[in-house]
Amino acid sequence: MLVIELEELDKKRIRVLLEDGESFVLYRGEVKNYSIREGEDLPPAQYGEIRSEVLTKRAKKRAMHLLEKMDRTEAQLRAKLKQGFYPEDIVDEAIAYVKSCRYLDDARYAENYVQGQKGRKSQRRIYMDLLGKGIPKSLITQALEEGYQAGQEQELILKWVQKKGYSSSKADLKEKQKMYQSLLRKGFHSDDILHVLDYLT
Incomplete structure (x- = not known):
């Protein structure tokens, strides 16, 4: 896989852009350790190691850290991870991991949001808020039905x-x-x- 550009994001991080359009971010020391250079091939075995041993582990850790700071929806967490230039399939893997640990649960998020807001906002406003946060319509409807009583x-x-x-x-x-x-x-x-x-x- 040909490395077409090494883009400096800041003093510590470098974005590696590949010829197929995919990119990922490594620390400067990691780029040096893996001998990644512009215009040179990144061997498949080395690329596989970077993905499995560095990027996947880092994405999972990042996802956990983001959820420790505050509860988020799947859409919000996915957007945050994409900001870190993680490849799509690695983002999917990190999402699946935190879901399996029950750290990420859109149904629970919707239920908690309804309980916290129903004394201040209308059902329609809550519905639109949750929709804007990326919660599926079916989960919003379920949370509202369970969270509200007639009248x-x-x-x-x-x-x-x-x-x-x-x-x-x-x-x-x-x-x-x-x-x-x-x-x-x-x-x-x-x-x-x-x-x-x-x-x-």
Whole structure:
């Protein structure tokens, strides 16, 4: 495999670019130890050793470290590892490893997120948040169904309008429309908003 470029990322790390478009990052000392030079071939046996003994182990360790700092979704962890220029198949292997250790679990992440946010955000807002974090739709739906009971959305709306000092008996049409639009932007369903504004305030 021909090495077409050695790109210095910083004082310690060098990105090795190969002729097939793949690349990986090594420390400067590792590049020297493996005698990797621009314009020269990287022997298959040596490349295999770098992948298995250096990159794969490092990717797994990096994944563990990232999850120790904070809980992440699979999509978030995958993006972080790709920033380190790990080859795609090595990223897959690192992801599989932390999953097998149960350090990475999108279903658990979704459940915890719902429990932590349901008293402050609407179901729709939580759904969009989790979707943006790369959680599969099926897991989001499951977490919301298990995390919410009937009427909880209306309770949250009521809590919000009371905090704002809204009263249907005192509010005119303009104030009601303003409150309605505000709650709609927060992701609450129209039927729940109208029920609270008309009957519970």
